[in-house]
Amino acid sequence: MVVAGTFQHSSTHGHHLMTPGSLLLGNSGECFECGHDHAAGDRCISFQYSADYFDRLVADSAVRCSTGRFQRSHLPPIPTSAALIARAAAAVSQVADVSWEELALDVAATAIRFGENRSTGDRRESSSAMARVTENVRAIQRNPGARWALSDLARHAEQSPFRYLRTFRRVTGVTPHQFILRTRLRDAASRLLAHDTNVIDIALESGFGDLSNFNRAFRLEFGLSPRAYRRQFARG
Numbered sequence: 001m002v003v004a005g006t007f008q009h010s011s012t013h014g015h016h017l018m019t020p021g022s023l024l025l026g027n028s029g030e031c032f033e034c035g036h037d038h039a040a041g042d043r044c045i046s047f048q049y050s051a052d053y054f055d056r057l058v059a060d061s062a063v064r065c066s067t068g069r070f071q072r073s074h075l076p077p078i079p080t081s082a083a084l085i086a087r088a089a090a091a092v093s094q095v096a097d098v099s100w101e102e103l104a105l106d107v108a109a110t111a112i113r114f115g116e117n118r119s120t121g122d123r124r125e126s127s128s129a130m131a132r133v134t135e136n137v138r139a140i141q142r143n144p145g146a147r148w149a150l151s152d153l154a155r156h157a158e159q160s161p162f163r164y165l166r167t168f169r170r171v172t173g174v175t176p177h178q179f180i181l182r183t184r185l186r187d188a189a190s191r192l193l194a195h196d197t198n199v200i201d202i203a204l205e206s207g208f209g210d211l212s213n214f215n216r217a218f219r220l221e222f223g224l225s226p227r228a229y230r231r232q233f234a235r236g
Contacts, residue, residue, distance in 0.1 A: 001081070001107070003089045004141065005042025006134050008035045013073040017130060017171045018042070019137050021077030021085055021182055023107075025070040025115050032073065037127065039134050045088050047107050057108050070115035076173025077182045080110050083222045086189040087233065095193040096233040132157035133171045137179070144183040145207035150176055184208065185221045192230045199226045 002018050009016045009024060011032035018024060018034075024044075026032065028051055036042070049057070058068060075081055084107055090096035091103070136153050140146075153176055154164035168176050188206040191197065197205075203214035203226075218226050 001045050001047075001085050001088060003043045003045060003085060003092070006039050006137055007042050008037060008130065009033070009074065010035075011073045013071070016074040016173070017134060017137070018074065019077065019172050019179065020141055021082055021179075021186060022173070023075040023081050023111065025073050025075065025111055027069045037130070039138055045092065047104050049104075049108060054108065057105070058112055061109060061112050070111070072115055074173065075111070075114050077179060078114075078174075079182075079221050080114070082182050082186060084110060086186050086222065089186070089190060090193045090233060093190070093194065095190075095235060097235055098233065129157075129159075129167050130171060132159070133168055136168075136176075137172070140180055140183055144180065144187045145205055147207075148176070148180050180207075181217065182221065185218060188214070188218065188226070189222065189229065192226055193234045202226070 002020050002022050002024070004020055006020075007018050009018050009032060011026075011030065016022075024032075055068065084103065087096065087098050087103055091098035091100065136156060140148060150161050150165065153168075154161040157164050157167075159167065165175065168179075172179060174182075184207045188202050188208075191202045191206065192199070195202075199214075200211045203211050206214070208214035208217070215225060218224075218229070222229055224232065
C-alpha cells in the first residue's frame with residue numbers, strides 16, 4: 001500500500017501511476033518494474049502471504065475467484081482501501097492502536113474482492129502526461145487543504161480540462177475530485193489521531209468548507225463519524 005509519494009508501475013497487467021491511497025497487487029512468479037522518472041521517493045507498506053495461507057483466505061471469502069490469481073496489479077484509491085491505509089499509516093506513526101494481523105486480513109480481503117476484475121490501465125501514457133499528473137498529485141499531497149480546481153490543474157498540465165480529466169483518470173484510476181477528496185480525508189484521519197484539535201478545526205484545515213459536509217464524507221469513507229473514529233483508534 002502506498003502511504004506517501006508516487007512512482008510508476010509496469011507489469012503484464014498494464015501501466016499505472018501509484019499514488020497515495022492505492023494498492024499494488026502481485027502474483028507469485030510474476031515480474032514487475034517500478035520507477036521514479038518524474039518524482040523521487042515514496043513510502044509503502046508491504047504485506048506478504050504464503051501461498052497456502054492466501055489460498056485458504058480465498059476459500060474462506062465470499063468472492064468467487066475463478067483463477068486464484070489477481071487479474072490486475074493496481075487498485076486506485078477507493079473507500080475500501082482508504083480506511084485500511086489510514087489505519088496502517090496511523091500504526092506506523094504510533095498514534096493509533098492497530099492489530100497488524102487483523103489489518104493484514106482486511107488487506108487480503110480487499111485484494112481478493114477487487115483484484116479479480118481486469119485492469120483498464122493497459123494504455124501507456126506519454127512521459128510528459130505522466131510527469132504532469134505526477135507533479136499535480138504531489139502538489140495535492142503536500143497541501144490537500146488548498147483550493148484545487150480542475151481548470152487550474154489542467155492549465156498547469158497545459159491541457160484542456162476535458163483531456164486532462166481523461167488523462168488523470170487513466171493514469172491514477174480515479175478522477176481529480178475523487179483523489180483530492182480522499183487525500184483530504186486521509187489527512188483529516190491522521191490529524192484526528194495525532195492531535196486533540198477540535199473536529200471542526202481539523203475539517204477546515206483539511207479543506208472542507210463546513211462541518212456537516214466533512215462529517216458526511218468522513219462517514220462514507222471510513223464507516224465512522226470523525227469522533228467515533230478518534231475514540232476507536234487513538235492511543236490513550
